[in-house]
Amino acid sequence: MIRTIVIFSCLCLTTVSGQAQVFKTKEDALRQAFPDSVQIERRVLFLTDEQTDAVQKAAKSKLESKIITYYYGTHQDSVAGYAFFQTNVVRTKPETIMTVLNSDGSVRFVEILAFYEPLDYLPTPNWLHQFKQKILSNQLWPKRGIHNITGATLTAQTTTQSVRKTLAIYDLIISKEEQQ
Secondary structure (H helix, E strand, C coil): CHHHHHHHHHHHHHHHHCCCEECCCHHHHHHHHCCCCCEEEEEEEECCHHHHHHHHHHHCCCCCCCEEEEEEEEECCEEEEEEEEEEEECCCCEEEEEEEECCCCCEEEEEEEEECCCHHHCCCHHHHHHHCCCCCCCCCCECCCECCCCCCHHHHHHHHHHHHHHHHHHHHHHHHHHHC
């Protein structure tokens, strides 16, 4: 009986330690994206069918929802940036990433906040750094302007698609609203 309990406990610990990880809360991530002196406003977009089609075409990736929530940071009446959170299924389990854009719409940084696939497939900070200063272009794909991750191709594709969707939303909708 004791042997069964010990084996079961070991199996449970092995399964838990090799699985889901939450690395940072949304609140902590927003504090990192926007320092204390920045005012943060939560905004919601309700995309029309035409906007959804345009974003999907530009991103070359399907949007999961027509409702887009993002965070807009300002500092002394100037734009400090934009933060987007997306949860995507990598293989069979989700990852949540935060993509932070500069005021010009280029990527400031990308960070994985939660990852439920095996940690062997988790992208490294150096790999995520490749997105810095990128804009939406045909080079923003694994094996083009973004290096692939050996053994984690699906993670590389999913994360890149997430960044592409964020950039397309900014380019086609948010930047146009800011100009009005």
